Amino acid sequence: MQEITIDMLPQLFESVAAVMEEHSERLCEMDAQMGDGDLGLTMKKGFGALPDLLRESDEPDLGKRIAKAGLKMSSVVPSTMGTLMASGLMAAGKSLTGKTAIGPEELAQFLAAFAEGIQKRGKCQPGDRTVLDAIAPAAQAADSAAKQPGASLSSVAQAALQGAAQGVEATRNMTPKFGKAAVFASRAQEMVDQGAVVGQLMILGFVNYISNQ
C-alpha cells in the first residue's frame, strides 16, 4: 500500500476499532487497578463510532474530515481519555489539511501532531505517565523512518509501533501525575500505564490495516 486516501479512512479506523475491541477487557482490568475500570469500554465505544463518523461526513478535505470526526468522537466519549484522543485526532487532522492522501511522511506528521494535540489539551509532558508516553516516541520513530531512503507507509507504521511499544515499557518506571492514577501512585510501580497502551493499540490498528492491504 502506497497511501491512504480519504475514502479509505473509515477502514483505517475500523482496524483500530477492532484492536480496541479485542483488548477492551484487558484495558478495563488494567484501569480498574488505577481508576474507573471503564477505559476499555470507552475506547471501544469511541473508536467504534469513528468509522461511521468518517463515512457520514460530507467534508471533502481529508485532514478536516479527520478533525471533524475527532470533534464528534469527543461527544460520544466525553471522558478525559476520550477528550484526549479526540484532541489528538483534531490536531492530526488539522496538520493534514490540504493533503489528498496519507503517505509515509504524512503518517509521521499525523503522529507528531496527534502527540502535540494531546500534550496541549492534557497539559502533560513526556514522562508524566500518560498516553503521550506511547505516542511521542512513536512519532519520533515514525519521523526517523520517514526520512530513510525508500520509506514506505508500512516501514513508517512499523517503526511507530516499535517506538510506541518501547514507550509503553518505559512507563513502568514513571510516576503518575494526573487523575485517579496519581492517587494510587504507589500501585503504579512496575505496571505499564494503561493510557499509553491505548496509544500503542491505535498504532497497532494502523499497522494491521496497512499490512493487510
Added chain:
Amino acid sequence: MKKIINAPEQYTDDMLRGIYAAHPDCVKYTAGDLRCYCTANKKPGKVAIITGGGTGHLPLFLGYVGEGMLDGCAVGGVFQSPSAEQIFNVTKEVEAGAGVLYLYGNYTGDIMNFDMAAEMCELEDIPTRSIVGADDVLSSPSVETRRGVAGIFFLYKCAGAAADQMKSLDEVLAVAQKAKDRTRTVGFALSPCIIPEVGKPNFQLESNEMAMGMGIHGEPGVWNGPLKTANELAKESLDILLKDMPIPQGDEVALLINGLGATSLEELYILSGAVSSLLQEKGIRIYRTFVGEFATSMEMAGASISLFHLDEELKALLDAPAHTPFYTQR
C-alpha cells in the same frame, strides 16, 4: 427529592423546551439539538459572544442570550460541561462575520471543550478569542484558578454592549478583560441543592449552619459554622472583597446581590441594605444596585455579593439597552 419534573434524566431538555416555548421571539436552537441555544435575532457584522456551561444555574448561562448581550449558549447537563461539538454548532449558527468571543466560567471541563471548539473554528477560518469569568475570591488565592460565578453578569453586560455597538473582536475582548479585572464576588450557602439524577443533597449542613465561600456546585468553602446575621455577613464579605480589590474613596461601583435559588428577595434586600450602608461609610459610591437571581444553584439557599469597580466607559456599557428572556435594560 421533591421537584416539579417528569424524570430526572429529562430535567435539562424539558427545561429548554419550556424556555423555547415561552420566548420564541428571543431564542431558538440549532443543529436539531435543544442544547445548542441561539439568539433568534442575529445581527450581521457583529462580533458574536458565546457562552456555555452546565444546567442548574438559571439565569446563568443561557439567560443572557438576547439583544445587547450574548448570541449563543451551549448547554450542558446539570453541572456538566456542554460538548465541544455543541459549542462549535452554536458558533457556526451565530457567528456573523466579525469573529467570536467565548466568554464562560473558569471550569476545567468547559475550558477543554471551548478550546476544542476554538480549534475547529480555526479550521473554518472563524476568528475566536476566549476569556473566562473568575470572580469567586474565596475559591482560590490566585485569579488564574478562581471559579466563575455571578460576577460574570457584568462581563456579559459590558462585552455584550460593546459588541452591540459594532466594536471589533479585540475591542470586545478588551472590554471583557477590563470588566473581569474589576469584578469580585464572595458567596455563602445556607442549604444544599439536589442534582436530579443523584436524588439526594450534594453536601450536608446542620440546620443552624452555613458555609462561607461555597461554590455554586457545592464546592467546599473556607469555613462552615453557625449562621451569622445579615450585617455580619455583609461586613465579612465586603472586607474580603475590598482586601482583594481595593477601591479608592469616591470611586463608583455596581453592586450585585445574587440569590442562590431558595433565598427570598426579602432576605436579599436585607443583605443589600447592609452592604450599601457599609459602602457608604467607606465613601464608595454605588452607581447601580442589582438585586435578584443571576447565578443560582437550583434550590440552594444562600447569596453572593459582587462588586464591579466602574469607570466612565464601563458605566456607559452597563447602561446600554439589552433585552433577553431574563434581563431587560431600557
